[in-house]
Amino acid sequence: KFAILNGEIIERSQAKVDVEDRGYQFGDGVYEVIRVYNGKMFTAKEHLYRFVRSADSIGITLPYKDEQLLELLETLIVKNNLQTGIIYMQITRGVAPRNHAFPTGKVIPALVAYTKEINRPVEGLKTGVTTILTEDIRWLRCDIKSLNLLGNLLAKQKASEKGCFEAIQLRGNDVTEGSSSNIFIVKNGVVITHESNHFILKGITKDVILQVCSDNGLPVEERTFCLAELEQADEVFLSSTTAEVMPIVEIEGNKVNGGAVGSITRKLQELFEQEIE
Numbered sequence: 001k002f003a004i005l006n007g008e009i010i011e012r013s014q015a016k017v018d019v020e021d022r023g024y025q026f027g028d029g030v031y032e033v034i035r036v037y038n039g040k041m042f043t044a045k046e047h048l049y050r051f052v053r054s055a056d057s058i059g060i061t062l063p064y065k066d067e068q069l070l071e072l073l074e075t076l077i078v079k080n081n082l083q084t085g086i087i088y089m090q091i092t093r094g095v096a097p098r099n100h101a102f103p104t105g106k107v108i109p110a111l112v113a114y115t116k117e118i119n120r121p122v123e124g125l126k127t128g129v130t131t132i133l134t135e136d137i138r139w140l141r142c143d144i145k146s147l148n149l150l151g152n153l154l155a156k157q158k159a160s161e162k163g164c165f166e167a168i169q170l171r172g173n174d175v176t177e178g179s180s181s182n183i184f185i186v187k188n189g190v191v192i193t194h195e196s197n198h199f200i201l202k203g204i205t206k207d208v209i210l211q212v213c214s215d216n217g218l219p220v221e222e223r224t225f226c227l228a229e230l231e232q233a234d235e236v237f238l239s240s241t242t243a244e245v246m247p248i249v250e251i252e253g254n255k256v257n258g259g260a261v262g263s264i265t266r267k268l269q270e271l272f273e274q275e276i277e
């Protein structure tokens with residue numbers, strides 16, 4: 001298999017980073033996960049846009065043009081013969097002697113990308129997944145897709161230890177997002193999800209879902225919602241690049257909608273599938 005390292009496609013086993021790469025030492029970088037269906041990237045432009053925006057918000061300028069990068073990624077998919085899976089891509093500030101402040105000299109940001117085969121999570125999509133609740137202990141710039149994921153990791157690990165798929169995070173009494181997904185509730189036919197501000201990552205899948213809702217006349221409210229609303233919701237689901245529209249049928253051992261996948265969630269799954277075909 002092949003990987004991209006600093007603008008070149010090389011053998012994955014040859015793609016190595018320096019011990020003083022700032023991504024490795026500080027998590028000083030940003031990343032993206034892009035879905036590949038049938039050998040083609042899904043919502044590639046949106047992911048690239050967010051990648052550039054994340055990088056820009058921490059003062060990293062991509063040393064490649066969007067088109068250049070897209071072409072590289074497309075070549076990587078072909079070379080790796082990837083049909084269904086993901087591209088993982090990250091950029092760090094680069095290699096410099098360890099110092100918290102940004103390096104002053106000319107340092108070239110280090111870009112890495114590789115592919116991974118991942119099937120669609122068909123079983124979960126059919127029957128739904130279970131979740132736990134956890135405190136959102138992360139920083140206040142969750143809109144940046146930062147390599148610093150310790151808060152997210154600790155949340156996911158907690159879910160994992162309880163045999164659950166995801167941890168739903170609460171900031172005070174408000175639901176923010178999952179450890180690696182956005183959270184939606186449905187109440188009286190209205191689809192509700194956290195507004196895209198600094199408390200959550202503006203999910204690309206979330207935006208596709210909101211677009212699909214608006215195209216099909218499904219009412220949406222993009223706003224903060226609290227724990228009680230989550231607990232009293234008719235339906236709950238999560239969204240992400242890898243999980244798509246994933247029904248949540250249990251929260252902290254309590255069944256949602258009697259443990260069955262709700263009708264609006266099903267409808268959104270159908271509409272989402274039409275987008276990826």
Ligand code: PDD
Pocket residue numbers: 033152177178179180181182200201202203204205206239240241242
């Ligand atoms: N996670 N919120 C967080 C904290 C995330 O890490 C992700 C994605 C999302 C959903 O975003 P999108 O729909 O653009 O994938 C929301 C990726 C898949 C990951 O870290 O693997």
